[in-house]
Amino acid sequence: MSGDEGTYRVGRGLASASRAVGFAVVVLSYVVAGMAAWAVVAVVRGQHPLLVTFYADLVATLVVFVASVLVANASVYDAYWSVAPAVIVVAWVVWRSGGDLGEVSGRQVAVVLLVMAWAIRLTANWALSWRGLGHEDWRYVQLREQRAGGLPWWLVNLTGIQLMPTLVVFGGLLAVWPAVTVTGRAWGLLDFAAVVVTGGAVVIEATADRQLHRFASDPANRGGIIDRGLWRYSRHPNYLGEITFWWGMWLFGMAAAPGWWWTVVGPITMVLLFAFVSVPMMDRRSLARRPAYEQHMRRVPALLPRPARIARGG
Template sequence: MGVRAVSRTRSFGVVVGSYLLALTVAYAVVVLAPPSWHPLVTAFVADLVATFLIFALSMVVDNASLYDPYWSVAPPLVAGWWVVVADGGDRVRQVVVLLLITVWAVRLTGNWAYGWGGLHQVDWRYTHLRATRGRVPWWLVNLGGIQLMPTLVVFLGLLSVWPALAGSRPFGVLDVVATAVTAGAIALEAVADLQLHRFAAAVGNRGRIMATGVWRRTRHPNYLGEIAFWWGLWLFGVAAAPSWWWTLVGPVGMVVLFKAASIPLMDRRSLDRRSGYADHMREVPALLPRLR
């Protein structure tokens, strides 16, 4: 059966089945991992194996967007397992961190599901990569650029979650700051996506530039919220175990990903599709709002 003949309901069935299979394979890695492996190593290997499986299935259905929910599905599963195997750790911090990651994951996955039409729909960025890849095989672009790279970046972001869950320092002032940053980031993403959906749903807004609400202060408030979320998790890690400060490679990696890849692609597309967007770029900053 061709991909275009699959209904939206059956498409989601394929997604759920694929991710259950990936979860099963990842769990097998956890069970079979040598006892000498650190939980970070075990989670990383399981994460890679699950990613390779989703990649293989995305090639079978000829839709790289099968990977899209992986970004938000994997973190709460990894964090949940780390809570189980952590030797010690402050219980209050564990509950707060796991709750925030779960809320973030459910909201972000739900936002993806809301906008995904089914297996016939492929993210426009993937279509662009496929058309401009030159002589590079599509399977290599799909694996490296679309699936493996985000998995690695997200895992870098999760590095600080391990000390946050296993660190012995009691819940303190820095944890309160981390909670505010992380919860605020989730709220910003939710508001930005809600405002964008409402704007896009209005027929009269077709071809217009989104420049109201939080989108009036920053061109990419959803990206700003996503970056702030990972910085918030890093603050939890530092609060629990200051010696793990080096895990800031995670949130820094997020900044690099969005500044070097996601934002330029979105801006370039908007420049091609919306008149006046060049002026909009000069007036509204990409991420951090101006003080005035």
């Protein structure tokens, strides 16, 4: 038995722990990660805040990774996707304002409120669906079983499940940096567009998740394919909402500092991640479990609804 397998089996001994214990482990891991990130900020003080944030983000991710290895559950990282951005954005606003709330601009308030709404909703959605240390995302289980070339699981976990999403999200946050630190431009039409796009994205995600939970909780729908509500127009409206959220953040960045247009790499990366990784994985799983899903795929687009279908209401 390899050391990797031994650690995994030892960690899985916690799988029978209660859900409350599981959440306590996650919270403790994130508190330690936050303390480690704060230590990094103190050590590398004097460098550009973006670089400092990047270093702190990486170190916090490593702490969460270590926790996931100790309890043999990669899903310990899952909430980091939504928790870290909220902490980072608030920290940037505090840094820029010097802690003086009277110096906070309308754009900064709008960005913080929308990011917090997105983060709280997404984190709550994860918390409602995660059943504890005995529950690991099916995608991680699949990666563990199918990893190519006999790569050690810890390496797949570190690079593919934790570091990669951290880097992708940090790319999305690049546009938020000018949005909350460049305060010389007055509120304009692009800000209103950003509010509509970002707020609409949060509503889309929340609505899609609520519809999916309601569908899945009905025993009559067991084995069925959701094709009602937003799911009637898109196979993955929750992913569409997530992608749209990051485009809205980019619009805020453009409203504050057009010279930061190149941060469009963030939302573009989000599109690539969901379109070429998340959507195909979900579709393959549905195809394997539901034979009728192939016809559903032909009828309903993966992300963007077809205008003609919306016009005719189905």
